[in-house]
Amino acid sequence: MSKPPINWTAINADPRFQDLHRKKSVFLWGLMTLSVLYYLLLPIGAGYFPALYGKKIWGPINFGYLFALSQFVAAWGIAWVYARRANREFDGMTAELVRHASLIRAVK
Numbered sequence: 001m002s003k004p005p006i007n008w009t010a011i012n013a014d015p016r017f018q019d020l021h022r023k024k025s026v027f028l029w030g031l032m033t034l035s036v037l038y039y040l041l042l043p044i045g046a047g048y049f050p051a052l053y054g055k056k057i058w059g060p061i062n063f064g065y066l067f068a069l070s071q072f073v074a075a076w077g078i079a080w081v082y083a084r085r086a087n088r089e090f091d092g093m094t095a096e097l098v099r100h101a102s103l104i105r106a107v108k
Contacts, residue, residue, distance in 0.1 A: 007101075014097065020097065023089070023093075031082060034078070042068055
C-alpha cells in the first residue's frame with residue numbers, strides 16, 4: 001500500500017509554514033545584506049582609503065591583506081550564526097510541520 005501524496009498546497013497555506021518562511025526570509029536577508037556590505041568594504045575602502053589599506057601591520061602584511069583575510073572569518077561566522085539559529089529555531093518549526101503533514105497523510 002503506497003502512501004498518499006503530500007498536499008503541498010495545504011502545507012503552503014499552513015500558518016506555521018508561512019511563519020517559518022517569513023522568519024527565515026527576514027533572517028537570511030539580514031545576513032545577506034550584512035555579508036554583502038562587509039564584502040564591499042574591501043574594494044570601496046581600497047579605492048577611497050588606499051593609505052589605510054596599504055599601511056604595513058607586520059612585515060609585508062598590510063591592512064588590506066588582513067581585511068581580505070578577515071572576510072573568510074566573517075563568512076564562517078555568518079555560517080555559524082545561521083547554523084545556530086537553524087538548529088535552535090527553524091529545525092523545531094520544520095519538525096512540527098513534518099509531524100503535522102504526516103498526520104494528515106495518515107488520516108487520508
